[in-house]
Amino acid sequence: MRNIGLSSSVRLRRAALLGCSAGLGVALLVTPAQAQVPGAEEIAQKYEQFGGTGSLLGNPSGDVREVAGGAVRDYAGGAIYYSRPTGAHILYGDILADYRQLGGPGSDLGFPTNDESMTPGDTGRFSDFSAPDGAAIYWTPRRSWVVRGPMLAAYRTLGGPAAELGFPAAAATVDADGTVTQKFTGDNGAAEISWNPQRGFGTVPRGLAAGLADLSVPGVAGQLPGGTVNLPEGSVNLPDGKVRLPDGSIRLPDGSFQLSNGNVVLPDGSIKLPDGSITLPEGAVRLPDGSLRYANGLIRMPDGAFTLPEGAVQLPDGTVKMPDGSIVFPSGGVKMPDGSFKLPGMSAPSTDRAEGWFTKFKHNLGWWWLIALLAIAAAIIGLLALLVWAWRKFRGGNGSGRSDAAVGATKPVGDAKSLTAEAQSDTMRMTGGGLDGRGGGVDARGAASRATGAVGDAAAGTGNLRRKAGLAAAGAAGAGAVGVASLGRRSRMTTAPLTADPELDTMLRGLGDGAVLDITYGEALQGLSPVVVGTKLLVDENLSPRLAERLEAAGYDVAHARDIGLFGGDNRRALEQAKSSGRTLVTAERAYVPDLVAGASVPSVVLLHSADATVDDQVTVLKQALPRLNQLLSGGALAVLSEQRIQAWRLPSSRG
Known part of the structure; x- marks a missing residue:
């Protein structure tokens, strides 16, 4: 009967082990597929096509992560962005830096639509983007600039950087009457294209404008080509290209809005606080497609356009009239039926960007962690002080009660010389201790040399003889210990790692x-x-x-x-x-x-x-x-x- 029981127990344990192994195997197979970011496979394919680690992208510097409307992966030499409409494309260098400074895929530039490429004549590089009015960033070895909307349509019609206009030389500007102007490097930097919705195109040199007579330009509903906005009534164009709206916000050139309380409403509707954290407007919800649904039912798409709730009306100036009579501005501010204005309030921090471990730790513990850190530092300092005291006690020997530094302070020059001899004696003791005599001798002789140098300093000084001799004593004794540690390090030199890689x-x-x-x-x-x-x-x-x-x-x-x-x-x-x-x-x-x-x-x-x-x-x-x-x-x-x-x-x- 005992044999039967033992056999049953063994079979039971084997079955449990097999069940756990099978469950673990299923988990390992299923979990990565469930956790994969949409677009990760396309980004991996693009990376391999470009040359992988042997390309200028180099090694990945992080995992694929989601961004508004798509995904991105960073590499040592650049990044690959992906969205379903545009596919996966590569950016690097100054074009990538400018793109991110302008807001990346969360801005009105959208996602890249081509891999960063050479311009005709191999004199620069460019990348196109999915902005509804058309946009591109052109780079030369000295600077990169955005060209978009009617500027981009006219620029490419006239031959782009390989023609008379050359490369862009500055950002586009908008005059008070809505005229958009951009400078180029041609004609010694004096070339330009200008565009006005009523007057059409103008150029410098003038003769180029004839080639643009029949050119139609892209546009966006509620927005003029080139990124200028049909401004709500009462808006004011500022000299630096910004626009002050009647709700008190200021529209910045990148499409975001600076609020009077110091917060910034980003193009996707989220709010950036002065400390850099991102929140959602009060009562707002981030939807799976990256759009933002406000508490009043208005939905803001990632490109900044609005999807209207039932009963709401889009007005010609880009604002939205809600069923209750309130007016919603592009910044998210609301003009109430009584004429008062309400800026978007903040809700809890957005989960769009995961907090780092340090931030979570700080939030959970407040600033008690600092007290704990100070306590640990104090304990370490106390331990070091104890070790120094024990070392001095050992060095004093036979209950003399005096440290080497104290002796040096009493007899500055003579004792410093005796310390030199002591350091040399230490060399002989280290040699007899079973270490490599040659390496130890070199290090100990270096210690003796340093101590002798300290003697010279002591003899040359007048007001600080005792202090210098004391330092020489500590230096000579410490250098002997350094020699031992250095010798041990050298004996391991052949197997020690050369770098951290x-x-x-x-x-x-x-x-x-x-x-x-x-x-x-x-x-x-x-x-x-x-x-x-x-x-x-x-x-x-x-x-x-x-x-x-x-x-x-x-x-x-x-x-x-x-x-x-x-x-x-x-x-x-x-x-x-x-x-x-x-x-x-x-x-x-x-x-x-x-x-x-x-x-x-x-x-x-x-x-x-x-x-x-x-x-x-x-x-x-x-x-x-x-x-x-x-x-x-x-x-x-x-x-x-x-x-x-x-x-x-x-x-x-x-x-x-």
């Missing part, structure tokens, strides 16, 4: 016998002034042209890849161009490393290895590192500039 480490180990330079930025500046050196630079296309401009302004001989026609992420071509022009290639693309390991004749390369670095950060680290790297780069080297260290390897072709 395992994949990059694997590539770098192909360069052989380790880094010939491995220092901090502070160490790089010791003994050298951060002045301009003779190294000539070529900034890769995966870095902003603004980096080249900033280095050039600082006195460096620098060129940007886009200025000399390098596009498309062709690494070998970039290396050849840098080699032939005698320049060091500055890049953020680690894919160059295998080519450097295998190449028989390659240029020196500086790799900026930090995904979050701004142009200001990049300029700072280069100006600090280049003076120290000058000699290595002139002989053929790869330098890796991370957030903390400067490391350099000699390239195989430069070794004797």
Whole structure:
């Protein structure tokens, strides 16, 4: 009977285990499909078609996330946007930066409708967008500008950037009479297109206008082409292109509205507070398609247009008259039947943007976390003080009751010399302790040298002899301990990671016998002034042209890849161009490393290895590192500039 019971128990446990495994397998198969963001598959396909990690986009820097009306995924070198009407398209560089500054897909520009492309003649780049009146951003190596509505229709009719007008040179402006004007680079920057709903097109040079006589321009109901608005009665055009509405709000050029209380109503109807958080108007609900339903039943679409509830009427000036007689303005403000105005109030924070862990933590605990942090800091300081006291007690020895610093304060010069001898004695003790005598001796001799330097300082000073001798004592003893730690670190050098990036480490180990330079930025500046050196630079296309401009302004001989026609992420071509022009290639693309390991004749390369670095950060680290790297780069080297260290390897072709 016991055998039967045992067998039944085993079978029962096996069945439970199989059931749990099957349930876990089903969960693993089902959960990703349920959690996938619409458009993720299309974005992945576009990424692979563009070249994946080997393209200028580089590695993903986050997951696919939903945005109003679509989805987006960010990469080290750009982004891919997707919406169902437009598909998936790529943006990067200054065009991407300008697009996001103008509000991205939540603005009236909409989603990109093409991959960022070269202009005719390969002199610039452009991207088109799904704005109802037509919109595009044109880029040259110096600046990018939006061209839209009637300006865009006329510009392309007249030949675009390859014709007499050249590239856009400024944003479009709107005069008090509704005339839209935009400047272009042609005719030494004096070319322009102007458009007025009543008078039509005008151009500089004048002769170009004849080609626009029969041109029809796109438009939007309730809105004039080019982004100008049929203004509600009582609105005022301001000199800077803004418009003050009768409800007290100010319409900004990007289609958002600045309220009198400091809040901003975004084009999708949500409210941006001064601290950057996003809320919905009081009683409003975000619908699955990204539209916003107000408490009065009015629905605001992602493009800013309204869907009217039963009984409401769209007025010619763009406002909406509700069944109760109130008037709703484009800003969301309401003119009540008694003539008073009511600006949109705020509800709870929007769930459109997930809060970070720190924000949630702060909201849940208030500011008690700061008190806890201070308590932890106090405990750490107390522990360190205890360790210092124990160390001094141990160093004092035999109950003498005096620390080395105290002895030094009593006999400044003589005791500092004795501390030098003591540091040298420590060297012998470390050697006898089973460590590598040679490495330990070097570090300990360095400690003795530093202590001797402190003696010189003590002898030279008059008013601070005791203090300096005391510091020399602490420095000598501490340096001995540093020597031990340094020796242990060096004994592990062959297996320790070179950088914080395992994949990059694997590539770098192909360069052989380790880094010939491995220092901090502070160490790089010791003994050298951060002045301009003779190294000539070529900034890769995966870095902003603004980096080249900033280095050039600082006195460096620098060129940007886009200025000399390098596009498309062709690494070998970039290396050849840098080699032939005698320049060091500055890049953020680690894919160059295998080519450097295998190449028989390659240029020196500086790799900026930090995904979050701004142009200001990049300029700072280069100006600090280049003076120290000058000699290595002139002989053929790869330098890796991370957030903390400067490391350099000699390239195989430069070794004797």
